[in-house]
Structures are given as structure tokens and as C-alpha cells.
Amino acid sequence: MSIAAVIDISLLVFLGLTAFAILKLRALFAVVMLSSVFSLVSAALLVHLDAVDVAFTEAAVGAGISTVLMLATLALTSRREKAPTRSQALPLIVVFLTGLALVYGTLDMPRFGDPQAPIQVHVAPKYIADTQSEIGIPNIVTAVLASYRGFDTLGEVTVIFTAGIGVLLLLAGFIREPEGLRVQTMDHHLVLRVVTKMLIGPIMLFALYVQFHGDFGPGGGFQAGLIFASAFIIYALVFGLENARKAVPGRAVRLLVACGVLLYGGVGFVSFLFGKNYLNYSVLGVDQVAGQHLGILLVEFGVGLTVAAVMVSTFYAFAGQNQPISDEDW
Amino acid sequence: MFAVTMAALLAAMILALGRLYLGPTLYDRVLSANSFGTKTVLLIGVMGFLTGRPDFLDISLLYALLNFIGTIAVLKFFRYRTLGDGVNPDGDGP
Amino acid sequence: MTATAALALSLLIPSVGAVLIALTGRHPNLRETVTLTTAVLLFADVVWLLSMATGGGPAPALMIGEIMPGLSLALKIEPLGMMFGMIASGLWMVNSIYSIGYMRANSEHKQTRFYVCFAIAIASAIGVAFAANMFTLFIFYEVLTISTYPLVAHKETPEARQGGRTYLGVLIGTSIGLQLVAIIWTWVATGTLDFTKGGIISGKVAEALVPVLLALYVFGIGKAALMPFHRWLPAAMVAPTPVSALLHAVAVVKAGVFTVMKVMIYIFGIDFLAATGASTWLIWVAAATLLAASIIAMTKDNLKARLAYSTVSQLAYVTLGGALATSMGVLGGSMHIAMHAMGKITLFFCAGAIYTVTHKTEISDMDGLGRLMPFTYGAFLIGALSVIGLPPMGGSWSKWYLMLGAADAGQLVIIGVLMLSSLLNVAYLLPIVGRGFFATPPDAAGHGVPQAQAVGAAAAPGRFLSGIREAPVFCVVPLCLTAAGCFVLFIYGDALYRLLEPMVGR
Amino acid sequence: MGVDDILGLFNYWMVIVLMMIGLYTVVSRGNLVKKIVGLNIFQTSVFLLYISMGKVTGGTAPILTGKPEVYSNPLPHVLILTAIVVGVATTALGLALVVRIKNAYDTIEEDEIQAADDEKEFGDAAAAEDGRR
């Protein structure tokens, strides 16, 4: 067994343990922490499997945004799970059969890492071979994401937009009015305040780096958007939601959400003017490569904008709830 | 050598995970989760060197960042029982 | 005006009539005028059609539209339909007059709904009569079911609702559950549903399955009330009497047996049935229904219930005629549609007239009424004779031809069955008349009016039977007309025979 | 089935086990937050399945280096990037719903919610029954 296999297996075992612990534990806080760990470990595994962009995203999503949202939810609901009362037999059987079916399905699969597997010889080789000449950027994932399958990504932006709108619709009616409330910030945490202030600038710089470096290395609009949102979230956590809202009001965030989607969708329309199909960026520049490059830059920016705005507005919505956890549920 | 470091990190992660599972207090869990995060940062860094493409450290950087944010969020959660501006009727939380 | 236009009018007149009735609902007199006018116009139109149909030349036809590729809504005149159209439109006229009398005399509620539904029912009956294919027929058949449902449940009492549910349940259940399957099966097998002389099934459906298909049809046509799907008929007796008359004589059951005949003649083809013997089993089912229903009828004390079972039994004659699969049998059965319609409507009118005046429903309470209501009871006698099949009433013709048909088919037992059934008819119908004229009212002395008769007695406090006289003129005139009709049909039986003859290819 | 096969499929099997733990958490637990966590595990494991199939032995991340190298398949990465976004969107919505449910029912346990609904429903039905009499 190679070292690679050992890493692979140990990380998978790790994941298994974590997942099992999640299943078993009834302290929801621990569950949330563990789910964040699960994301971290799976992201490490993703790096190991060469999916650096995915790892980047999974970490940002799983360990970052999801964890924060889950904590916010716990803060509003309950910290403990009650003991299950129903029979667990049927779910167990169903799940077991499903798993069995999947294992059965693996038997005819190409073996792990097989370079002759169908997926390595059919569609994908073209991306690897032609990205340089057709798109002109080194990160093939970005090229496929934003151009070859750019429409999927428009869909993805729409998904995140939907989630943002959905959360607003669900929680908006419950957002607290700003006046007349005691604002509790982490005022007396001097260390925290100083360190946070120090860090916010670099974090935003980092976000910009990830945004515009996405053509060359792992990263891109989505990851950048998340990082940008994180900077905001940490600011809001330490200095208070009110102050964060002063910096960027909720309605502005909402409009920014829309702007990102509009930017992405709008870029696609430009190609109509030149008689090309939707989302053909080649028309944007003097030649194909320049056009593609500009197009990818624009749409990635759109993605980043929407993602950052959705994350911030979602955080606002959750953190702005006026119903703190009751002592009974704490 | 990278492999040894990696093994050490994995072992440490297992232990942290154990503490996370065992608790018994919330703070133990936060601590171990935080510690786990730090180790993942290192693990990914080392992994890059092990596979010969160390230019993906952005991910580690991101981890380090998120780890911090996560910890702050958790603490805020404990301290004020909310991630918002806290309207806990009995003042400063528990 | 061409024949096509006349055909279109035959549907349009009652439909427009229904709309107008709905619009004039606030003014009863106007509304009733519209009803009567519509009825007269429709009858005139149908008579006109008859004159054209018998005048030679191609049969009038009308294509309304295509619903699905290969399935069209179309009308076409043929003898059997012509006869049914005549019955329906003619009796509607009489029934309308009667309804007005009955509904007013009994101050029924929601009369507008009643007349509207009535008009729609007639429109669909006409549609059934003139349908050019099974598909069209089925559609009108269903419309007929739906439009008569509010009539059956008219009283809205729990019993009426229950009756309505049974009515709807059996009719929709059989038509969708069995008939529709049969129709689609036919369509899948033959690719057409047009009524064609000599049938369309021959050679298209495996011979062993023909009886199954036939069963799906005849049981699916729940309106023909073949046992065991006859329950709806007695259940529907909760309806006001004009409705019963509509059900039994004018439209509903007649549409049922008419459809059975249509299916036998134009879908299967009697020669094909005779050749394969696919309908032999049906002969026995029909015979059994015929006898069983007659026997049940004898046990019923409720007048309308007795008449209802009588109808079940009489309908089985028609089915039997078709099942015999001989030309005489078919002719006899078809003629029986007309004969029974005339006879039975008379009987129902009489029952309604008795109810209107006395509010009595049980036969045992009706002793001695005949002397007070001579016209009504006279008409009842005539109708009963026709139903029994005694000359000089129309019913005698159809029974005669049925026996001939049975003889042709070599089913001598059936001849016996028919005779036995006639005897049973005598046994359950004539005593009613007899009691009416000859029995003495039980409480003539006037003491101790039983609770059950309180309603009737309330109209005239004091002596029982006091204040009872002949029914309102709007009731009496129609029943006299139809009684006369039974006689007329006897005289013109031959004309009817000649009208129907072409359909069996003579 | 040889050792090679087992090694070649072990990755998938482990992923399947993960998926099933996730799925089991969703279907068997009554706590609404826990269900969402389970859903997360389930989805993340599916992501791993996709990424596993794209891996080429000896390959490297699909970012062109200018040198001739073996690259792992970029397409699954692209797909999973999209899927992750879908996942986080679902999580966010699910959690928002949980918050609202807590608000409306004051519990996030399925059983208790069910009980509350039943009580309301049958209560209503009984009231309606009374009204009819």
C-alpha cells in the first residue's frame, strides 16, 4: 500500500468515526462541532483526491457558513436532542438495503484511480487538452465551471439566490426592530476586539486574492464570496449586528444579491448582439481567449457578489431573530 | 519525514476527536474542535509537500481563518446565547 | 330546412329550452310556458325528422366534431333511434303537462332546477337516440345520468340522498366500470365505434371472449336494470312521480334497453350473435330477471315500488328479445320499448295522481279509491292491460313477436317463461284496480284514523276519504292521453313494425 | 474478487458507509436540526463519491502547470462545486424552517410536533362533530 492509500484510508476512517459520533451524540452542540469537523476532514480528503477547488469550497461552506448557521439555529431553538421514541427498525432496514444496493453497484465500477475508466477517456480529456488554447487560463476547473458548463454555474448562482430569498422570506417577518433594545457587543473582550480589527483587513484582501486568482489557482467567485462574508460575520459577531448593519444595510445587501445574478445573466446576453449563443464570452474581447478571459472574470465577480451578499443577508436574518433560547432548552 | 509528521498529525487529530466526543463540558468541545482545526491546517500543508504540489496553501489559510471565526461564533453563542445582539432578558447570559 | 339542420335542432331545442327555463325561473307561468313550448317544438321537429327518414333517400346524419382522432361526435338517424326519439319527445310533452300539475299541486321546492334538469335529460335522451356511434351514445348516456341525479335526489331528505347515491353509484359505476371498458375494448379491437348494420365485432375479437365483451356491455348498461344491477331503480322511487315517469318511461330505462338493442344489432350484429351463440347465456339471465322481478313485485305493497319491479321485469323482455338474436326477437324487443313506455307512463301518472290527491303510497290503503277517481283508475286499467300484453292494447304486439322470436330461436322454454310472466303481471297489476273499484275502505266509518294516514287525512278533517275527488286536470288529461296511446299503438302496431323492419335487413 | 479489487473499491465502500450513516441519521432521528446535519453528511459523502471517481492514480490537481502531467478529471470537481452550493442552500433553508417551527410549536422534536398537530386536528374534528349535532 502506498502512502497515498494510507492517507486515503485513514481519512475515510476518520470520517466514519465522526459520522458515527454525530449519529450517536444527543448534545446538539457537539453534533454541530462534529459536523464542522466532518467537513474539515472531508476537505482534507478532497485535497488528497486532487480536488483543491472543491476542498476550498467545502471547507468554507461546511466548516464556516454551515457551522455558523447551525449555531445560530441552536441559539434560537434547543441544545439537546430528545431520546428517540420510535422504532428504529424500519429506517435501519431501508438504509441497509440502500447501502447494499450501492455496494452491489460498485462491483462493476472501474477501479479507484483507473486512468482507463470511461470518464477519463470520454468528455474530460478535451477540457484538459483544449483549455489552454480555447480559454487560456490554467485552472481547468474554473474554465469548465465558468465557460464550458457556465450555464450550470448560472444555475448555481440562482440556487444560492433562491436560498437567500427564501431565508429572507421565512425569517424577515421576525427581524427585530433596531430601536429600544439593549445592544450587547463583546465590548469587554479587548483582546478579541483588537485581534479582530487587525484581521478584518487582511481577510478582505485575501478574499480579493481568491476572487481574482481563481483563474490560476484554486478559488474563484464562490470561495471569495464566502471569505468576504466571513469577514463581515466576524465583524458582526464582535462589534454587534447593529454596527454591521450600519456599515451595510439589509436592503443594500438584498439588492447586491440581485445584482450578482443580473451581472452573470446579463453577460450571457451580450453574445446575442453578435449572433452567438447565450453565454458565449468569445465576443467580449478582440479574440476568443481574451473574450473568454474577460467573460470568466465578469461572471466570477457576479458569483462572488451574490454569494457574499446572500451569506451576509442570511446571517443577518438568523442573527437578527428576536427569540433567544429559553432556559429550558439551554 | 513528511509522512511521519502526517502520522503525528493524524494521531493528534484522533485524540482531539476523542475529546470532542467525550466532552464533558461544552468548553472542552470547543477547545478540541479548535485544536482539531489547527491540525487540519497543518495536515493540508504537509499533504501539499507530500504530493509535490505545495501551491494550494490557500486552503490552509482559509482553514485557519474559519477556525478562528468558528471559535468566536461559538463563544458568542455561549456567552450571550445568540449570534445577534443579544436580548437575553436576564442580562449577561448564564 | 334540411334533415341535418333538423337533427341539430333536435339537440338544440331542449338545450336552449333549458337555458331559457333557467333564465325565466322567477316567473313560474312564463317558465312553464317555455317548457311546454320547447316540448311541442321538439316533438314537431322529431316528427319532421320521421317524415324525412321514412321518405327514402340517405339517412339524415350530422357530424358535430371530432374529439380524438377517429372518435367523433356524430348523429345519424336509423329506425330504432327514430322510434326512441319519437317516444322520448312525445312523452316529454305529456309529461311536462303532468309535471306542472303535479309539482304545483304538491308545492314542490326548487321547481326551476327540476325543469332545467328535465330539459337537459331530454336533450341527452335525444342524443342517445340519434347517436351515430357508440362513443357519442356513451357521452349522452353519461350526461343523462348526471342530469337526472338532481331529479332523483330532488327532495333532499336523507332517504332521497341515499336513493340518489345509489342511483348515481350504480349507473356511474356500471357505465364507467364496465361499459367504458367494453367500448374501449371494442375500439382497440376494431378501430371504429360506428353503428354498422351487421355489427363490427365479427372476426375482430376472439370468439371465446365475445360473451365476456357482451357481458361487459349489457351489465355495463346499468340503465337496462338487468339483475343484479337493478337496485338503483327501486332506490330512485324516492323521486317525485313525474321523475319516476321520466325514469321508467321516457328517458332513462328506455335509454338503457335502447342501448342494449343498439349494441346487439349494430355492434355485435344479430347474425354474428346467433352464429356464435355468444348471447345464449344472456337469454337465461334475462329470463331469470324477468321472473324474479315479477315475483318481487308481487310482494311489494308500496305502489311505486311494485311498479318499479314491474319495470325491471319488463326491461328484461327487451334484453331477452335482443339476446334471442333472431329478427323477430329483436323486433319484438324493440317494439316493447315503445309499448312498455306508453303503458308504464300511464301507470305512473296514475300513481302520481293518487298521491297528489290522497298522499297515499301503499296499495293496501287504496281500497275503494277507484270509485272516487274513475278516470285515474280507468287509465290504470288500460295501462295495466297493455303491460300485461292483452289486446286491444299495444303491449300485445311486442309480446307476440317476442314469442315468435323465441320460437325461431328454438327456445321453447322461453315461450313458457313469457307466458308465466304474463300471468304474474296479471297477478300483481290487476288486484290494484280490483281493490280500487270493489273493496270497501277499511275506515269508512271514520273512527281511528291511523297515524300513517294523518297526512292524507289532514287535508280533509273529519271522515276518511271525504274530500277525495278526481285529481287536478293537469294530471288527469295526460294520463288519459297516454292510456289512449296504448290503444293507438295497438292499432298502429303494424306501422311500427314497418318502421323498425329495415334494421334487421328485411 | 482479488485484493486489487478490494483496494480499488474500498474507497467507494467507505463512502457508501458514510452516505448510509448520513441517511440513517435523517430518517431515524426526530430532532429537526439533527436531520439537517444528517442530510449534510449524506450530501458530503455523495460529493466524495463523485470526486473519488475523478481521481487518477498518480494524477494531480487539474491546474495546468505547463509541464506534461497527468491531471485528475476536472469535470466531477465542477459538478460538485455546484452540488456543494445546492447543499448549503438547502441547509440554510432547512435551518430557517427549523427556527420558524420552533417559533410556532416551541419544540423541534418531530414527535412533539406531531402530537401538537394531532391534538389540534382531532380537537377540531371533535368540535366540528359537536357543531353538527
Next chain:
Amino acid sequence: MTALVTDAVSWAFLASGSFLVVVGALGLIRMPDFYTRLHAAGITDTLGADLILMGLMVQAGFSLVTVKLLLIGAFLFFTSPTSTHAIANAALTAGLNPRIADGAGAGTDSAAPEGDGK
């Protein structure tokens, strides 16, 4: 020759870092109460992490990679102690008392053990 030296130096860093990390983790699991665990994890993690990062830096030479490693190091250098401080602060405010030699003190408060239901 230089390669050998850099390797040796980096390995020394890595080895000591790994050692500290493992020790810290052992402390995390073995120490008797929260504050002692905090101590073990907090201190060894910060140092261990930075040592490992340094080892990696030596391997990487002067490149963008080193810059990134440096950034990570700096980041961890600030955030790790901050987190540790914050956790300790939170625990203390919440009323979690350190365990004194005789074993009393832990678990006498509202914030202490969470029921896992096991």
C-alpha cells in the same frame, strides 16, 4: 550539501513540531479538567503548529509558498492564543471552576457536563 542541510533543519523542525502536537493532543485527552486541557492544547498547539510550518518553509525555499506559509503562521500565531483566551474567559464567566487538587470544584455549575444521553 545545502540540500542536506535544509533537509536536516526542516526535519528537526518538523520532528519537534510533530512531537509537540502529539503531546498536546495527549494532554487534551489525559488531563483531568478543562483548564489543564486548555493549557496542554493551547500552548503546545501554537508552538507545534508554528514549528511545523517553519519546517515546511525551510523546505519550500523562497517562493510564493513560503509567503503563504508565513501568512498562515502569522495568522495562527495571533488567532490561537486569542481563541484560547476567549475560551478560558468564557468558561470562567460561565462559572466553570478549575478543579483543585482534592478533586472538588468541577461540575458544580450550570455550564458543566452536557448530557449526552448515553
Next chain:
Amino acid sequence: MIAAHLPILQVVVPLIAAPLSVFCRRGSTAWALTFGVSIAALAISMALLGQVLDRGTLSYELGDWAAPWGIEYRVDAANALVLLIISGISTVVLPYARVSIAHEIEPHNQTLFYTCYLLCLTGLLGMVITGDAFNAFVFLEISSLSTYVLVAMGAKRDRRALTAAYTYLVMGTIGATFFVIGVGLLYMMTGTLNMADLAERIPAIGANRTLVVAFAFIVTGLGLKLALFPMHLWLPNAYAFAPSAVTVFLAATATKAAVYLLLRFLFTIFGTTFPTFEPTLTYLLLPLAVIAMFAASTVAIFQVDIKRMLAYSSIAQLGYMVLGMSFATVTGLTSTILHLFNHALMKGALFMALGAVVMRFGDATIDTMRGLGRVMPWTMAAFVAGGLSLIGMPLTVGFISKWYLVAAALESGLWPIAVLVVASSLLAVIYIWRVVEAAYFDDPPEGVTAGEAPPALLIPTWTLIGANIYFGIDASLTTRVAGEAARVLLGTAS
């Protein structure tokens, strides 16, 4: 020039309108935008259908990247019809929604509500039109996510909308994830995601256990999405507690799109020659469909809440659709596709009528229906007409569907199934008639002050009823398109 871009415009127009609507400050502006977009979508889908019937399958390559490397939109008779259903229903629902939503949703949420509605429309249209398996998933999720939110919006009336939405979210996500697993396995074995390409490559692989599992997972996942019995548990509550306009839209379109995807995967991608195709259809889908028809109809009979009753009836009706496809014949598929269309018309109308009742009385239980025939004559007349269609009375669209379904069963020699189909529609008679009796033969309770629904609700309702009757009398167009679609799916098109 625009004509060439119609396939993409079909999806992108509502997609772009969604963020635009966020800029609207007032709900009515957002509504106007949504309505305009919906009309445009309808026009586009009509034009597309025309083009398809004229010229056969259309293909549109996004970004000019050739399939299978880029994403391809592929329009043929099958999905053109479904597109028409979705955009058509949306266009009818919106005028209805304007009043009913204003009544059921807080004013400050109305703008975003229409955004969500547009997103749902986008998702449904996108998942139907696309020729790429993964793209279908993305748009499936757009529609699902927005649907969860739309359903939860019913919480103002009844808090159970929240739990319904949550259950729907969990089940829907499991379904979608199963679908993704299936697509992943397909991709693994073929290396492609393009549906046309998949259809070519799968038969070449032959018997393969991975593909069989992929097949199973796709069928299960889509089964969950389309509420195939016994995976229907999310549906009744979701329909019952969603805002009325949402119920109408969902009932008429959402499951339809899932049925379409199932058809596409079963028939186009796997194809009739796939080893597990026959057994799955015969031994799995057919029995499940039959059970669904009976079980769901039976449950419907006992429902107190009429909205929920109709929801169960939808499950039964989905059984008809699945049954039709399980015959795997042209007639069978024709019946399925016809019923897709027809069921959208009848259920849309019925739920609209109920929505009017809900608006007047706050709920739609059997108790509320008492005497409504007199209180809301037009609404109840629409309900009766829609109910007759559901039962399958002649001259309504329900009859046409039933006709084809029974014909298909008989054609396949399965006459017991034909009998079961008609028998199950008799159950529909029972549950519809319960309502009719209550509405027409009971007296309204004392003190009912509410009157007939406003014209804004009645006109859309009667538009659908009109369509029910029109397409029930002249079904030549629908049957032609459905037949064409069936032939396309079976690969026997001329």
C-alpha cells in the same frame, strides 16, 4: 434572430426577472413583472411547440460549446408540451394569485414572494428543457428550494405549513441526492452527462451492475420527487397548507416536471432495451401505480380537509400517469402525457375553486362546504365541473385521459388493469360526491355572511374549466402532440 434563441430565452427570461423583481418596492409591481414574464414564457413555449411540430427536435448549445462538452438544450414534442403546461398554468395562476396572495401573505413579503415564484418557474422550465443530466439536477433544485419556501408561506394561515415544508425539504433533498447518485454512476460508466450522448452509450455497455444501480437510484429519486406511492408522504400536507395560489401552481406543474424527467430517463436515456427496463416497469411501477390509484383514492375519501383530499387524489392521479408509462407502448405513453396536461387543467381548476373558498372562510373542510352551492354558486359550479373531469366524465379532459389509459391497458392485453383503472375512478366519484352533496343539499350554517368569490379568482378558475371542457370536446390537438411526444420518447418518431 430571436427565434433561434427561443430555447434559452424560455428559461433565462424568468431567471433574469427574478433578481429584477427584488428591485420592485411594491408587491403589485413585482406581480406585474411576474405576470409579464409568465406571458412571455407562454408565448415562447407556444412558439417552441410550433417549431418542434414543424421541424422536429431543436438543439441549442449554450456558449456555443458543442455537446457533450457544453450544455445542450434539447426540445422535442415531449418537453415542448410540458413547457407549455408549466408556462400556461403559471399564466393562468398569476391573475388569481394577485388577489389571493394579497390576502394570504403579509404585504412586506409579497415582493420576495413573486421573486420566489419566478425562481420556481425558472427551475421547472429549466429542468424540463435541458438536455444535460446534471443541469437538470441544478434546475430541479432551484424549483425545489423555491417550492419549499412557497409552501412555508402558508404558515400565516396554518402553522402546519412549516412542518409540511420541512418534511418536503428533507424528502425532496433525499430524492434529489438519490438522483445525483444515479447520475453520478451513469457518468462514471459512460463519461458523459449529455442525455443524447448517454442514450447512445448506455446500450453499448450492455449488462452492467453499476448501471442497474444507477437506474434504480434515478427511478427512486425521481419517484420521491413525483410522489410515487409509497414515497408520497410529503405531498398531502405540502399541498394542503401552502397558500392557495401556490397549491394550484404546484399541483398543476411540479410533479409533472418530475414525471417528465422520469419519462426522459426511462425511455430516452436507458431505453427499452436496458436489462432492468422491462422488469422495473412491469413488476415495480405497474403495481405501485395500481396501489397508488386505490390507496390514495381511498384515503382521499376519508379526508376532512378538502384541500388534502385533492392532494391525495393527486397521488392517485400520478398513479395513472405512472401506469401509462409502465405499459411502454405508444398508446400508454400517450395516455401519460395526455394526463400530464389534462390533470394540470383539472387539478388547477379544483384547487382554484377551493382557494376561493379558503379565502372566504379561512379553510376548506367538508364542514365549510355545507351549503356553498348557494353561497358561492360559481365557485361550486367550477368545483363540480372540475370534479366531473377528475372522475372522467365524457366531454371533459379526464375522460380523454382515461380513454387512452384503458385503451393502452387493453392493447397490452392487460384487461384486468383496465378494469382496475375504471374501478379506481369510481372512488373519485365517492370523494367528489361527498363535497357536491354537502355543497348542494346541506343548508349553509347560520350567519354566513361571505358571498361569491371576486371575479379575479373566478375568471382564472373558469378559464381552466373552459379549457377542461374545450380539450375534452376537441382533443385532437392534445392527442396529436401527446402521440408525437410518445413516439419521440420511444424513438419511433418519423
